[in-house]
Amino acid sequence: MADGEELDVDAGKIGCMAAKFASLGGTLSDAQMVKKLLDTVPESLFAAVAGIEQFCDVETICFDEVLGRLKAFQERTERRKAAVGGERRGDQLLLTDAQWEARRRQRGGGHDHDDDDGGSSVASGAKGRHGRCYNCGVRGHFSRDCRQPRKEKALLADVDDEPALL
Known part of the structure; x- marks a missing residue:
């Protein structure tokens, strides 16, 4: 999995692999899918992988639960980067001081x-x-x-x- 690639895309690839196994008569267990997912995540998610491996039983944990934990960690790190001033997504709005003041006056909270x-x-x-x-x-x-x-x-x-x- 590349650094810019979404977790959903990688999870979809692993799901397709499980479907191919099933069509060929084999089975791919949740534990095998979890191990594959944890082995292919980008370096930015290694801290989450270490936490999952340390505090969860990788043999019994559900694939969807691991995917959800990785997504939550990724979203949290993206929000932290945005708050520090690193990256900015398209859905974030930055206003100047004058625009904030005009917005406050328009809502009735002026000076x-x-x-x-x-x-x-x-x-x-x-x-x-x-x-x-x-x-x-x-x-x-x-x-x-x-x-x-x-x-x-x-x-x-x-x-x-x-x-x-x-």
Whole structure:
């Protein structure tokens, strides 16, 4: 198996080999398929192979389980490389600081500190809080910190409003 080749491709080749054995009247056991897979992985997966050989019984482990462990290890190492700044896949999106700021403003989390009543939330004592209270609707504090009496949520439906409940 080459370094750039996918594990699924290699597993498919081993599966085809098992099918050819079966068509010729022979059998290829899971243990033999596991050994073949572990012998053909690229060098980037040798740490996972060593862990599987050390902590699992290669004679009794299922081929699909070994393949799943190798895939998980490969995905984890690819994510780590991407996080460090090594490789980047096509599905990862990188934004500039200005683009992040524009996205935050578009979603309502911008740097405007104005309340609905025209006062500043920083001046009213809510330093750095930009959220809107779900209880009273005023910006600058959260509902858990609200001094207004709690609004009660209606738990019962009115039968006249909801005829489907009958």
